[in-house]
Amino acid sequence: MYLFSNAIIYLGLAISLYSLLIITLGISTKNQKFVNSGKGGIIALLLCSSLAMLSLLYLLGTSQFQYVYVSDYTSSELPIIYKLTALWAGNSGSLLLWTFFLTLYTAMIAFSRKMKGNPMVPYISAILMANAVFFFFILAFVSKPFAILDAIPIEGKGLNPMLQNPGMIIHPVTLYLGYVGLAIPFAFAMAALILKNVDDFWIKMTRRWTIIAWLFLSLGNIFGGQWAYVELGWGGYWSWDAVENASFMPWLTATAFLHSVMIQERKNMLKVWNISLIIVSYALTLFGTFLVRSGVLTSVHAFANSNLGLYFLIFMAIAVIGALYVLMSRYNLLKRSAGEFQSLISKESSFLVNNLLLVGAAFATFWGTIFPLVSEAVRGTKVTVGLPFFNKVEAPILLSMMFVMAVCPLLAWQKSTVKNLRKNFLVPAIIAVAAMGLMIFLGMHKAWAVIGYGVIALLLITHFLEFYRGVKARRKMTKEKPLVALYRLMIRNRRRYGGYMVHLGIAFIAMGIIGSQNYDLETMKTVPLGGSIELKDYRLNYERLDQKKEGVNDIVYADITVFKNGKKLGTYQPEKVFYGNWDQPSSEVSIISSMREDLYVVLSAWEDDGKATFVVKINPMMNWLWVGSFMIVIGALFAIWNGKYGNVTPRYTGVCKEVA
Template sequence: MYLFANATIYVGLALAIYSLLIITLGISTKNQKLVNSGKGGVISILVCASMAMLSLFYLLTTSQFQYEYVSDYTSSELPIIYKLTALWAGNSGSLLLWTFFLVLYTVMIAFSRKMKGNPMVPYISAILLGNIVFFFLVLGFVAKPFVLLDQVPIEGHGLNPMLQNPGMIIHPVTLYLGYVGLAIPFAFAMAALILKNVDDFWIKMTRRWTIIAWLFLSLGNIFGGQWAYTELGWGGYWAWDPVENASFMPWLTATAFLHSVMIQERKNMLKIWNIGLIITSYALTLFGTFLVRSGVLTSVHAFANSNLGLYFLIFMGIAVIGALYVLMSRYNLLKRSAGEFNSYISKESSFLINNLLLVGAAFGVFWGTVFPLVSEAVRGTKVTVGMPFFNTVQAPILLSMMFVMAVCPLLAWQKSSLKNLKKNFLIPAILAIVAMALMIVLGIQKAWAVIGFGVIVLLFITHFLEFYRGVKARRKMTKEKVYLSIYRLMTKNRRRYGGYIVHIGIAFIAMGIIGSQNYDVQTMKTVNLGDSIEVKDYRINYERLDQKREGINDIVYAEMTVFRNGKRIGNIQPEKVFYGNWDQPSSEVGLISSLKEDLYVVLSDWEDDGKATFIVKINPMMTWLWIGSFMIVIGSLFAVWNGKYQNITPRYTGVRKEVS
């Protein structure tokens, strides 16, 4: 097994180098046979990567502790699902997963039906193969997944209990799918530049890939937040940790890209900017990996004892310098823009402002993340840049972005006239102001909350009007029924209406964030058995404290009955779990959710006589955050779904080459 497992890595590396060289040779000699050989090589690499994955799965599930990785991240008692997910618990395993996804994506592109016969394919494959070679080099010589120990331990160290959570099964996988996915538009952009194809073909071809990568990045962040909320017991979902920031930055720049490509498609403008955004997004995924695996910044997410960051930094440097060189060498071609703006106020302008804010937010996150290093370099003091900084800096930027998001749908392309502005915005603006006044009357008086909710109301109204006008116009022509009209309107322009669903989802998330950040209530109370804790409208009866054993873990739990306004609404059981093979205990929170608020109870401490200390939090509007997240997924899937009339391959009008 040892030989087989290691062979999958080294043969994979050899095949990746062979494929890269042979495709490059095929391109330069215009020899289709060589290119085909390289493409065949990609399939073989997928076989190797799959075999490596299966080997590690096998070793993990059969608890073969003679392997360092298995011993480090599993134990005999670990449930089978977590033995499997231990594959991405450590450095080398997670890089193997990354490599597998990258190879899988490369095969999908190299043998794509839509890209058949397209001269860009060998270039895209070569660029992705360059990435694959790097990852196999790392797996083969730096972070080896199949290392044998000198002495076989009787038992493994076990998996970090924090990672033994359903959220943690999906969170890393979705995040990696997002990270790796951003390599695809990058490879397309580079291939287009090398071939001097400066039209928007590559953008249309990669649109779906970019949305999918964006969706996975979103999911990764959402699952991470959900895990933090339920598993860490601090009642929050986003801590602005450097590693969280590392996944948020490419999300912001990819969001900017998804909007600015529309200007390139419509007006043949912003070509350099769009390529710049794709290079930045791709570089930020590598930067994130550098942060996680280098240890330069303190993070609860970082992989321990890792010097891998340096390799990623070097690779990122090579990729960025190479990409900038290609970009500069095609600068003259790209700057020949055909379009121009007709007005200061138009949809195009709002997209530019949207890009400014998104990239500005990404820069703010980047700056805050690296500032400890800057401060240390300049004056020898490594300051901490934490939540207060990011909340203060990001709140106005992201709120402005929400405002642009609210206004943009009702602005016309080309030019918004005074009449148009008045007609579209008068009623929404009045309604938003009325809503804000109502909020103040009802007791919501914090300035940020009132402004934030006001902008959200404006967004809902403008988006509703966008649907309403579309249905009205459609019914005027077709006399269809309302529901049929909504369905057809949306399915005929999936990207636009999918985007609107995502916007509404973001608004729900913003509602959750504003509500939970501004109006949370929490208290810490020590009570005797049989006593109650009263917080806001809730009465929580503490009825029982007991202990149970699950496998090698000891669990102390409290049984509590919850009443709201005197009416019983359910039972909760907050727990403290003590692991047999891990020093740090963890909290399982007692949670009752409703659309209005979450009741969140943590068992903090207890004494022998049953007296216990609880942290009780009331987090308003948290459910809306998860509903919004769900809508982001629905909207993205709706946008990329292959409808009956959507399956159109853009016409390739670029340079013809002899190989494809």
């Protein structure tokens, strides 16, 4: 097994190198045979990465502790599912998973039906192969997943209990799919530039892949937040940790691209800008990996320190310099077709403002993340840039973003006149202001919250109007029933209405964030057995403290009966788990959830006489966050679904070059 698995990695490196060279040779000598041979190499490479991953899964599943990776991240009593998911618990395993996704995506594109006959394919394959060479090189020489120990340990070190949670199974996988996914639009962009062919087909394919990567990135962040909320006993979901920022930045720039590419599609403008956004998004994924794996910044997500980060930094530098070179050499070509705007106020302008704010938010995040390093370099003092900074700096930017999102649907393409603005905005604006007045009247006095909810109200109204007007217009012509008209309207304009669904999802998430950040209540009390804690309308009766054993873990738990306004809600058991093979205990919180608020109970400590300390939190509107997240997924899937009327990505029908 040792020989086999290591051989597979070296073979992978050789094949990826071969494919890269032979495809490049095929392109330069216009020899289809060479290109086809390279494509065969891609399949072989997918096979290699799959076999390597299966080998590691097998070793993890059967607890072969002679392997460093297996003994570092698992132990024999670990449930089988966590033994397997330990694949992405450490550096080399997660890079192997990354490599697998990369080869999978590459094969999907190289053998896509839609891309058949497209001269971009060899270029895209070559660029992705260059990525694969890098990853196989890392797996073969820097971070070896199949390294072996001299002596076989009896037991492994075990998996960090924080990672033993369903959220942890899926959070890294989705995030990696998103990260790797952004390499695809990058490869498309580079191929298009090299071929001097930034056409409509390119836009459609690139956007589609960007939405896929964007969706996975969103999912990755959402699952991460959800995991933090239920597992860390802290009651929060986003801490602006360096690594969270690293995944948030490409998300922002990819979002910006998804909007500005519409201008390119309609007006044939902003080509340089769009390609820059793709390059930046891709570079940011590598930068994020550099942050996680280098240890230059302290982070809860950081992997064990290694010099791996340096390799990523070098690779990122090469990729960015190469990309900029290609972009500059094609600059005149892209510049030539610059178009024009008809008015200062139009949908096009609002998209540009959206881009400004999204990229601005990404820059603010970047600046805050690297500021400790900048400060240390400039004046020798290492400062911490944490949650209070990001909350203060990002809130106004993202709120302005929400405002643009609210206003944009009602702006006309080309040109909006004052009359047209008044007609479209008067009613929504009045309702939104009235809603804000009502909030103040009902006792909401926090300015940010009132403004935030006001903007969200405006957003909901303008989006409702979009659906309403669409249905009305359709019914005028087709005389369909309202629901039928709505359904047909949506499936015939998937991108547009999928996008609106995503907007609504973002609005719900924003509602959850504003509610939980501004109106949360918290208390920490020590009570004797039989005592009670009161917080707002809730009363928690502390009934019992006991201990149980689950496998090698000891669990201390408390029975708490919860009443709301005197009505019993049930008995809950917050726990503290002490692990047989891990020093740090962890909290299993009890969450009583409703659309209005979550009651969040943590068993913090206890004494011999039965006294126990609890942290009790009320987090308003948390469920809106999860509902909004769900809508984002539905909206994004709706937008990229290839239905009967999808025609989202037509088959390539352009000119056939020498090699494809």
